[in-house]
Amino acid sequence: MVRGELKCTRIDCNLPNICVIDIIEGTNETPLRVIAVYATESRSWSWHDLSKWVSSKCAFFGDFNVDLDQDKAKANALLEWSDSHSVSPYLPDGPTSMRSNRVIDYVLTSGFPVSIQTYENNTTSDHKPVMVHIPFKSNEISMARNVHWKVFHRFSEYIFSFWETKWNLNHLNDVYNDYTSFLALLIARCTVLFPIDKYRIAIPSELRSYMSLTRALSFKQKMRGDIWLKNIVNLRRKTARKELKVFLLNYVSLTVTERNGSTPRSIAFWSRAKKCMKSASSSLHGFMLNDGTVIKDGPKMCEEACKHYEEFFSESEIFRPYPYTDSPDLQWENFDEEIPLCTTEEVIDIVNSRKKKKSIDAHGLSNFTFNFLPLSYWSLLVEIFNHSFSEGTMPDRWKDSRMLLLAKKDPICNPGLTRPISLLDVFLKVNEKLFQTRFMNIVNRRGLLPDTQSGFRPKFRLQTRVLLFSNIFQV
Known part of the structure; x- marks a missing residue:
């Protein structure tokens, strides 16, 4: 099962109990190849038969039926094949087989590390499910929203005379329904969606004007080819970078100082900090x-x-x-x-x-x-x-x-x-x-x-x- 936002293709494989899928991360990047393996004792194929599906970015998941610590001969054959293709094993902390108390479910990856752990709750299988976290870049764009509240305020002031003439308590429900619907629709009209990775903090107006003038002088210098004006533009750019760096450092220190208050800075701080903390969601699934x-x-x-x-x-x-x-x-x-x-x-x-x-x-x-x-x-x-x-x-x-x-x-x-x-x-x-x-x-x-x-x-x-x-x- 793959999320609908991810693009994937299934690769043809004639070996039994083997499934190969390519998950596409970006337009110019190598796809992530996921190979699901169920290696039984009576399998008709060897480890070398899997070599043609090894890529520079692949991961082998499943039941290998080999404990790398206890099964010496079987483990040597598997490790020799993995070393020849630069594939590294990643094992969970505890045993995965509840019958033999061995670690036979793990991951083999090439070119990137993963974190792996076993699912310790109740299960109907004699194997503990294995959960793996793979670093992955998706084309899904996270969107944020920004409401132009100044536009909302100005337009509300402009249209006040209309509501003043329409306000009639003899038709209380109609008036109130129209007014609340108007406010909700006006807020939606003043809302702008943008990619979250393009979010930038607001810089002071003086610094913004200084940078705008520097940009205008840069265009003027390119048109004239004036060396003296070029030196002035370079000096102004260095000054703008220095002032911007000082402003960002002060902004971060001030945000950390006010993190326990009720200011907008504290709200922005905790909304970003919770992404780095352990998620504890109370949402319903x-x-x-x-x-x-x-x-x-x-x-x-x-x-x-x-x-x-x-x-x-x-x-x-x-x-x-x-x-x-x-x-x-x-x-x-x-x-x-x-x-x-x-x-x-x-x-x-x-x-x-x-x-x-x-x-x-x-x-x-x-x-x-x-x-x-x-x-x-x-x-x-x-x-x-x-x-x-x-x-x-x-x-x-x-x-x-x-x-x-x-x-x-x-x-x-x-x-x-x-x-x-x-x-x-x-x-x-x-x-x-x-x-x-x-x-x-x-x-x-x-x-x-x-x-x-x-x-x-x-x-x-x-x-x-x-x-x-x-x-x-x-x-």
């Missing part, structure tokens, strides 16, 4: 159903997860005693008290206090977008927040959430062994923070929470306190 069937297809996995969590989060049926007919109605002291409305300044303060994370919601928006959203738009969103406080209604899109499933242990597991993370609407989070400040004001003002501390955070309580508080309204 498939679902194992109750009957033992493994599902790896994306849409089918989503359907199984949807069935599981719809049943898990379904509303439980609670039977409450029917109230007496002659019991008086409860008279709430603050029944007519309205939720205080919010102002644009309060909303902006809450937005500035939130962490600007880049995790997107179900509509393609993130808190990072708030850094570049013009402040004038918050005056329109305040109307939606106040409408939810006064009328108790909200846009239907606030009910949509993006759910991510993380594997607790194994990458292939039952849906019940996953950890769900729900990413709510970014504007709903702002509305929740506004409501929380008003709710905590009522709770503290009326003394609804006890004075005893039942949690680890000051002025916060455990879930049991919240449940006791909610039961008052359910009776």
Whole structure:
């Protein structure tokens, strides 16, 4: 099995239990030849029959049925053939055969080193599977993205008058759906994809202007052939290289110093550093159903997860005693008290206090977008927040959430062994923070929470306190 991004061709081989494949790395490079070998005791071919498939970059994998330490005569024949073709063996640390406790599964390579280890988990074979890492260059281009946030900000300012005239809370769902879709599409339009190997850090504007002027003088010198101007260009180039080297050294030292902070430099540092660390991924590779069937297809996995969590989060049926007919109605002291409305300044303060994370919601928006959203738009969103406080209604899109499933242990597991993370609407989070400040004001003002501390955070309580508080309204 070969990944779809890799180009490979199978070479004809008339020997039994031998498979030869060429994997093409680049246009002008020698292909990597992989030869799978299963050498039984009763084989009809010898090691010299494999010589015609030896190349300058090849690897022999499989069961050679020869222990290079214990089988002296067989090992000498194999090593003599490998030495004649400059092929080196690479052995795992432990035995590969569980019956004879010998090392008979390994790799023979020519021209490059490999790392090899055995798979120690359960297997149905009497041989331990061997995993090998080969240095390989692929034509696959890793892409990165860059969002032109200045263009996003300028265009949003330019089109504000359009949204100001269209903003009508009588058609709340239509207005909010169109607005969030507009933001997501505008971000996608301002996004540029580029190969990751062409990524360059931004240099100061003064140094960039200095290098641009040097390049212009170089073109001018080539047109005129002026020797004096040529010396000036060479001097400016040496100065630019020196300044650029000093800037890069200072940039690296400053990034290492700020690596434990919350600045963009620390984010870039850890995103690059994690590539050199041991990978510990919690991503899902498939679902194992109750009957033992493994599902790896994306849409089918989503359907199984949807069935599981719809049943898990379904509303439980609670039977409450029917109230007496002659019991008086409860008279709430603050029944007519309205939720205080919010102002644009309060909303902006809450937005500035939130962490600007880049995790997107179900509509393609993130808190990072708030850094570049013009402040004038918050005056329109305040109307939606106040409408939810006064009328108790909200846009239907606030009910949509993006759910991510993380594997607790194994990458292939039952849906019940996953950890769900729900990413709510970014504007709903702002509305929740506004409501929380008003709710905590009522709770503290009326003394609804006890004075005893039942949690680890000051002025916060455990879930049991919240449940006791909610039961008052359910009776």
